Amino acid sequence: MVAAISDDLPHQNPCAQCGRLIAAPVWFENGPRRTAYLWQCVHCGYQFETVAFFREANDELRAHAA
Numbered sequence: 001m002v003a004a005i006s007d008d009l010p011h012q013n014p015c016a017q018c019g020r021l022i023a024a025p026v027w028f029e030n031g032p033r034r035t036a037y038l039w040q041c042v043h044c045g046y047q048f049e050t051v052a053f054f055r056e057a058n059d060e061l062r063a064h065a066a
């Protein structure tokens with residue numbers, strides 16, 4: 001169960017090209033100790049990726065929260 005996953009998503013990330021805020025990533029991928037997010041700017045069309053690193057694996061954190 002990953003019902004609360006949307007709460008983990010970053011929001012309002014500024015576009016790397018034009019600086020306008022992007023409400024939410026269009027795609028993300030969870031990996032061991034990291035999550036990659038793909039952002040697409042609706043204003044200029046620019047796409048870029050950010051990666052969040054965690055000290056513990058995501059699965060461990062979710063297991064504690066469940």
Ligand SMILES: [Zn+2]
Pocket residue numbers: 015016017018019020041042043044045046
């Ligand atoms: Zn932009």
